[in-house]
Amino acid sequence: MARKYLGGSGEPLTVWISIAASTVLIFYGYDQGVFGNVIIGEDFLKTFNYPSATMQGTMTSVYNLGCFVGAMSTIWTGDILGRPRQIILGSTVIMLGAIIQTTSYGVAQMMVGRIIAGLGTGMNTATAGVWQAETSKMRSRGKLVIIQMANCITGFSISNWLTLGFSFAPGGVSWRFPLAFQIFFTMCIYALCPFLPDSPRLLIRKGKHEEAYEVLAALEGHGSTPSSPSVRAQFNVIKEILDREQMTTYSWWQLLSGKGPAGVLRRMVLGAWMQAMNQISGINITSYYMSYIFINALNINELLSRILAAAGSVDYLVFACLAYFVIERYGRRKVIIVSAAACATCWIVIAIVLSISDQGHGDSYKLGIVAVSFFFVFFASFGMGVLGVPWLYPTEINALEMRTKGASLAMATNWIMNYMVVQVTPPGIDNLGWKFWIIWAIICASFIPTTYFFYPETANRTLEDIDRFFEGKPGIFVHRNRIATQLHRPEEYVEADARIAEREKLDGHEGLEKGGAVHQEIVKA
Numbered sequence: 001m002a003r004k005y006l007g008g009s010g011e012p013l014t015v016w017i018s019i020a021a022s023t024v025l026i027f028y029g030y031d032q033g034v035f036g037n038v039i040i041g042e043d044f045l046k047t048f049n050y051p052s053a054t055m056q057g058t059m060t061s062v063y064n065l066g067c068f069v070g071a072m073s074t075i076w077t078g079d080i081l082g083r084p085r086q087i088i089l090g091s092t093v094i095m096l097g098a099i100i101q102t103t104s105y106g107v108a109q110m111m112v113g114r115i116i117a118g119l120g121t122g123m124n125t126a127t128a129g130v131w132q133a134e135t136s137k138m139r140s141r142g143k144l145v146i147i148q149m150a151n152c153i154t155g156f157s158i159s160n161w162l163t164l165g166f167s168f169a170p171g172g173v174s175w176r177f178p179l180a181f182q183i184f185f186t187m188c189i190y191a192l193c194p195f196l197p198d199s200p201r202l203l204i205r206k207g208k209h210e211e212a213y214e215v216l217a218a219l220e221g222h223g224s225t226p227s228s229p230s231v232r233a234q235f236n237v238i239k240e241i242l243d244r245e246q247m248t249t250y251s252w253w254q255l256l257s258g259k260g261p262a263g264v265l266r267r268m269v270l271g272a273w274m275q276a277m278n279q280i281s282g283i284n285i286t287s288y289y290m291s292y293i294f295i296n297a298l299n300i301n302e303l304l305s306r307i308l309a310a311a312g313s314v315d316y317l318v319f320a321c322l323a324y325f326v327i328e329r330y331g332r333r334k335v336i337i338v339s340a341a342a343c344a345t346c347w348i349v350i351a352i353v354l355s356i357s358d359q360g361h362g363d364s365y366k367l368g369i370v371a372v373s374f375f376f377v378f379f380a381s382f383g384m385g386v387l388g389v390p391w392l393y394p395t396e397i398n399a400l401e402m403r404t405k406g407a408s409l410a411m412a413t414n415w416i417m418n419y420m421v422v423q424v425t426p427p428g429i430d431n432l433g434w435k436f437w438i439i440w441a442i443i444c445a446s447f448i449p450t451t452y453f454f455y456p457e458t459a460n461r462t463l464e465d466i467d468r469f470f471e472g473k474p475g476i477f478v479h480r481n482r483i484a485t486q487l488h489r490p491e492e493y494v495e496a497d498a499r500i501a502e503r504e505k506l507d508g509h510e511g512l513e514k515g516g517a518v519h520q521e522i523v524k525a
Contacts (some may be wrong), residue, residue: 006195010221013197017135018144020192022151024087024128027094027185028121029155032287034182035060035114037163037309038175040291040302047172048107053426055107056292062111064419066097066118071126071411073119078404079202083131084193086123091189093120098182117182118415126411130403133395133463134199135219142327142459145392150320153383155185156287157313164306201403201463204238233501240500241464263470264399268406270455271394272413277336277447278390279417281343282440283382285425286312286375293375296429298368308372315376319383331459331487332389333451339385340447346378347441354434386447390414396458399467453477456484465493 006016038044039056051059070090078086097117104110129145136144162181166174200219203212213226216234224231285293290312294305326335350371357367398406428436456478458466469483478484483492 005197005218006192009218010224013218013221014136014140014144016192017196018132018147020084020087020189020196021128021132021144022148023185023188023192024091024124025148025152026155026158027091027182027189028125029152029157030159030185031063031094031117031121031155031182032152032284033156033159033313034163034178035063036287037160037167037291037306038178040295040305041167041175043171044175047105048110051107053430057423057426059107059111059114061419061422063114063118063121064415064422066115067122067125067415068118068412068419070119070122070124071408071415072122073408074123074126074411075405075408077123078127078130078408079206082198082202083127083134084196084198086127087131087189088193090120090123090127091186093117093123095120095183095186098179098186102176102180122411122415125414126408129391129395130407131199133392134201134403135197135215139328139460141396142332142392143324145395146320146324146327146388149388149391150317150324153313153317153320153387157310157317160290160306160310160313164310167303167306200235201238204235205242209235229501229505233497233504236504237462237464237497237500241467263473264402266476267397267399267470268402268409271397271406271410273450274390274393274397274455275410275414276417277340277450278386279414279421280440280443281340281382281386281447282347282378282421282444283386284418284421285440286379290375292426293429294372296426298371299364300368312376312379316379316383319380320387323384323388326384327388327392328459331457332393333455333457333485335385336389336451337448339381339389340444340451342381342384343378343386344441344444346374346381347437347444349374350378351434351437351441354437358434386444393455393458396461396463396466397456399470403463453479456481457487459487460489461493462497465489468493468496 005013008016039060045051048059070093074086077089081089094117097113097115097120100113100116101110102113104113128148132144132148133141159178163175163178166177168174169177197215197218198211200212200215203209203215210226213231213235217224217226217228217231220228220231220234226232290309291302291305294300294308295302300308323335353367353371353374356362357364357371394407394410395403398410428439454476456466456469456474461469472483474481474484483490
């Protein structure tokens with residue numbers, strides 16, 4: 001029997017890995033939402049001497065610089081530590097940052113705490129998606145990552161409702177407890193990750209073949225053992241792709257300058273820019289600053305702003321969950337194109353409504369209702385596509401040998417773009433007014449041609465299928481490439497796996513025949 005982890009193998013084991021990875025994303029979602037709701041509280045503002053809009057933006061955004069450095073650090077530490085231990089390390093760092101933030105009485109101390117918490121978050125977010133993708137079966141990979149993202153929004157929603165509830169608490173408790181609550185998620189990680197397996201693909205790459213066989217057998221379940229034909233076939237497919245790539249013979253400079261195996265640099269860029277799309281869509285304007293926007297752009301009072309922000313987080317969560325039903329059915333390309341078009345439309349409507357209100361035309365109260373409604377529609381539109389696909393895509397598109405490094409670069413891109421958006425939002429709202437929202441409409445609209453022309457489909461493909469696609473040196477424009485755009489798994493890849501399985505079967509028969517012949521010789525002797 002295969003070794004069991006945390007009491008399960010097969011589908012239950014996949015569920016436990018998903019729970020651990022999702023806890024990372026709940027943690028991340030909570031961190032995204034909590035500080036934007038903390039900085040509008042009266043006791044917080046008084047404690048930090050009523051910081052300006054620019055300083056509030058800086059206090060919020062330095063967290064993302066920490067995340068950027070943390071994500072980049074996994075380029076070196078991710079493969080050395082392995083997926084579960086990297087997440088344990090990241091969660092410990094976040095806990096230290098949370099303690100510093102909770103005990104802060106000055107801007108400098110708060111910023112240090114924010115940066116340290118960001119370091120851990122960057123490590124975790126660069127690792128969780130790769131771990132999930134590398135331990136999932138082809139047809140469930142996208143759905144499981146979407147579940148992760150729904151859990152990210154669960155964390156975001158928790159932060160909104162918790163800060164709303166504690167806004168009625170006296171003094172510093174109103175903001176210190178929500179910041180301290182981050183420690184709870186670290187405890188959850190400690191309870192899960194030590195008892196779950198590492199990625200079998202990483203183990204094979206590190207030469208730990210026996211352990212890789214054990215993990216593959218455990219993930220397969222149904223009584224599989226390391227010697228089961230299906231387990232050995234999976235091992236051989238992964239090993240064959242790794243042997244062909246031989247990425248370790250190339251330096252970073254050679255890879256980044258376009259040398260090395262086919263498509264490596266292109267795949268890294270595709271993954272990184274997909275993560276950039278996630279952030280420059282404008283989502284973190286709403287994630288970090290929803291209450292701030294309602295107060296400063298729509299002139300809504302603090303309590304109602306908090307209530308609307310909390311309600312918006314529930315709307316966001318519902319539609320993030322609904323993405324589960326479309327991500328595999330319609331594929332990555334179609335989902336993100338439709339989602340981006342809807343997001344652009346929302347920003348256009350918000351810009352029009354606020355411009356009419358600023359010019360003194362129409363009923364400002366009714367126009368405010370329309371604007372708030374389309375913020376809610378934006379959450380729904382984003383949650384159905386631009387939320388999940390950018391987190392899934394870099395874990396799929398990067399070469400097997402480079403998956404950790406590619407995912408780390410993608411997450412680093414996510415965080416530096418996140419920093420930019422969070423930094424410019426308060427002064428952007430103050431200085432540009434309704435024109436600020438046009439910027440995000442144009443950016444979201446640009447995702448449509450970018451995805452259509454440059455991004456190959458990754459749904460209904462194994463991770464090894466994607467390696468095979470780029471080995472064929474496809475052109476930069478993929479919109480006319482049948483293999484790149486079709487939703488169903490290309491028959492060429494099905495046949496390639498069948499040939500490897502048949503070769504393994506023949507090798508097994510030959511081994512048995514040789515063993516039998518040796519046995520007969522021994523008997524004769």
